[in-house]
Amino acid sequence: HDASLRGRPVVVGGTGPRGVVAAASYEARRHGVRSAMPVSLARRRCPGLVVVPPHRGRYVAAASEVFAILESFTPVVERISIDEAFLDVAGLRLRYPDAVVVAEEIRRRIRREVGLPASVGVASNRFVAKVASGRAKPDGLLVVARGSEEAFLAPMPVETLWGVGPATAAALASLGVVTVGDLAAVPPATLRARLGTTMGDRLHELARGRDPRSGPDAPANRSVSVEETFAADVRGAEALERELRALCERLDARLRRAGVVGRTVVVKVRFADFRTVTRSTTAAAPMGSSLEVWPHALSALARARVGDRPVRLLGVGLTGVVAAGEGVEQLSFDAPRRASIASVAAEIKARFGDDVLVPGRLLGDPDGPERSRRGSVYWPYE
Numbered sequence: 001h002d003a004s005l006r007g008r009p010v011v012v013g014g015t016g017p018r019g020v021v022a023a024a025s026y027e028a029r030r031h032g033v034r035s036a037m038p039v040s041l042a043r044r045r046c047p048g049l050v051v052v053p054p055h056r057g058r059y060v061a062a063a064s065e066v067f068a069i070l071e072s073f074t075p076v077v078e079r080i081s082i083d084e085a086f087l088d089v090a091g092l093r094l095r096y097p098d099a100v101v102v103a104e105e106i107r108r109r110i111r112r113e114v115g116l117p118a119s120v121g122v123a124s125n126r127f128v129a130k131v132a133s134g135r136a137k138p139d140g141l142l143v144v145a146r147g148s149e150e151a152f153l154a155p156m157p158v159e160t161l162w163g164v165g166p167a168t169a170a171a172l173a174s175l176g177v178v179t180v181g182d183l184a185a186v187p188p189a190t191l192r193a194r195l196g197t198t199m200g201d202r203l204h205e206l207a208r209g210r211d212p213r214s215g216p217d218a219p220a221n222r223s224v225s226v227e228e229t230f231a232a233d234v235r236g237a238e239a240l241e242r243e244l245r246a247l248c249e250r251l252d253a254r255l256r257r258a259g260v261v262g263r264t265v266v267v268k269v270r271f272a273d274f275r276t277v278t279r280s281t282t283a284a285a286p287m288g289s290s291l292e293v294w295p296h297a298l299s300a301l302a303r304a305r306v307g308d309r310p311v312r313l314l315g316v317g318l319t320g321v322v323a324a325g326e327g328v329e330q331l332s333f334d335a336p337r338r339a340s341i342a343s344v345a346a347e348i349k350a351r352f353g354d355d356v357l358v359p360g361r362l363l364g365d366p367d368g369p370e371r372s373r374r375g376s377v378y379w380p381y382e
Contacts, residue, residue, distance in 0.1 A: 010050045013039050016231045018312070022054055026138050059083075065114045073106060079258060084133075086126050103141055124149065125211035131160060149209025154181030161206045163199065171195060183207040224258060225266070225317025226250040233272050233310030240311060241298065245290075247316045248297055252290035255318065261288035262318030267300035270313035279303045280319070287318065 009028035013021040019039035031046035043049050063082045070077050076088035089102045096102045103120040110118040117139035121132025124146045131153065136142040144152045153160065158177055159169055171194055177183045183191075184207040191200030205212050226247050234240055244267070255261065265287070266280040279300040287293050297316050 005050060005052070008050055009033070009046050009048060010052060011039065011042055012052050012054050013042075014229070014231070015039070015051055015053055018229050018231050019051070020229045062114060062116065066110055066116065066118075069106065069109050069113060073102060086129065100141070100143055103143075107141060125209075127162060127206055127211035128152065128209055131156070150184060150207075153207065153209055154179065154184065156180045158183050161203055163203065168195065168199070168203075180207050223266075223317055223319040224251065224254050224260060224262070224321055225268075225315055226254060227268060227313060227315025229313045230311070233312055234314070235308055235310050237306075240301065240306060240314065243314050244297055244301055244316060245294060247314060248290040248294045251293060251316055251318070255288050255321075258321075260318075260321040260323055261286035262321035263287065264319045265293055265296040265300055266317050266319055267297055267304060268313070268315035268317075269301070269304050269306060269311055271306075272310040272312050274312070276313075277304050286322070293318065 005025075007027065008025070009031060010025040011021045011028055011033060012023045013019050017040070021033060021035055021037045021039055021042050023035060024033045024042070028042070028046055028049060031049075033042045033046050033049070039051055043051075059082060066083070067077065067079065067085065070085060070087060074087055074089055074091060076091070078086040078088075080086065087106075089096075089099050092102055096105070099122050103122050107118045107120060110116055119133050119136040119139060120141045121129040121134070121136055121144070122141070123129040123132050123144040128144050128149045132142040132144050156179060158164055158172055158180055160180055161183070164172070172178075172183060175186060175190065175194060177186060183203060186204075188200060188204045191204055194200065195203065202212065228243065228247060230243075234243055263284075263286050264280055264282045266278055268276065268278045270276045281296045281300045281303075283292075283296055287296070293316070
C-alpha cells in the first residue's frame with residue numbers, strides 16, 4: 001500500500017509507449033480516463049496522472065483473501081473476475097435476517113481483514129445485482145427490492161444491458177430506443193424482427209429486470225479471454241504464433257481458476273492502423289486447457305490472413321463457456337492423452353504456480369515471457 005497515492009489521479013497500466021490503462025482511480029475517471037485507454041491519451045486528459053505498473057502477484061494474493069471471506073459465508077460463490085463474484089445467500093436465512101445484513105457483514109470483514117473497500121449490489125437476480133454494485137461504487141451498498149427492478153433500470157442507457165454494444169445500440173436507436181425503459185416498452189415482436197429471436201427476447205427480459213440465466217447453475221460470465229498490447233508491433237508468422245502460444249497459457253490459467261470450459265475459440269488481431277479483425281472456430285468437444293485450445297487458436301489466426309502486416313494487439317478467448325463437466329464430450333482418438341497431460345499440468349500449476357510449466361515453443365525466446373528466464377521447470381509439450 002502507498003498511502004501517498006490516496007486521493008490522487010492514479011492508473012495501473014503499462015509505462016511504455018504502448019501502455020494501456022488496466023484500472024483507474026475515481027479521481028482519474030473524473031478527467032475522462034477509462035480502462036483500456038492508451039496511457040498516452042490518459043496523460044493528456046489528466047495532467048499530473050500517476051501511472052503505477054501492475055503487480056499481479058499482489059492482486060492475486062489480495063483476491064485470494066477476499067474470496068476466502070466470501071466462501072466462509074456460502075459455498076455458492078461464482079467468480080467472474082479477479083475482484084468480482086456473485087453469491088447466492090438464500091441458504092443463510094437461519095443465520096441472518098436478510099441479504100442486506102449479509103452484505104454489510106461481508107463489507108465489514110473485507111475492510112477489517114484485507115484493508116480493501118468493497119461495493120455490493122443486492123437484488124433478486126445476477127444482472128440487477130451487477131448493475132447495482134456498479135452504482136454502489138466506490139465503496140457502498142445498494143439494494144434493489146424485489147419488484148422494483150424494472151423501475152430501477154428504466155432511466156439507464158440501453159448500453160447498460162448485457163450484450164448491447166455499439167452495433168446493437170445503433171439498431172435500437174433506429175427504433176427510438178435510448179434508455180432501458182424505452183426498450184422495455186417496445187413489443188417483443190418488433191425486437192425479434194430487428195435483432196433476431198434470441199437477442200430480442202433476451203434484451204426484452206433484461207429490460208424488465210428479469211435475468212433468464214439466473215437459475216442456481218446459470219453461468220454469468222459467458223466468455224473468458226486474454227489479450228496483449230505489444231510495446232512494439234509484432235510481424236511475421238513465427239513471432240505471432242509464439243505470442244499466441246503464450247496467450248493460450250494465460251487463458252489456461254483463467255479457465256482453470258474459473259472452473260469453466262468452452263467450445264468456441266476466438267482470436268482477435270489489431271493491426272498498427274487500429275483495424276481489428278476477429279476469427280473463431282468451434283470444436284466438437286469442450287476445452288479447458290491450453291493444450292486443447294492451441295490448435296484451434298492457431299487455425300483461427302491463420303484464417304485472419306495477417307501476412308507481414310504489423311500487429312499491435314493480439315487476443316484469444318473462449319466463448320459460450322459453461323461449468324466444467326457440463327459440456328457434452330465427444331472424445332477423439334488423441335483426447336484421452338491430451339486430457340491426461342492437461343490434468344497433470346493443472347495439478348502442478350495449482351501446487352507450484354502458473355509459471356512453473358511453459359510450452360517448449362516458448363523456450364529460449366529472448367523476447368518471450370519473463371518466466372522463461374526464472375529457473376522454471378520447462379515442459380516441452382507442443
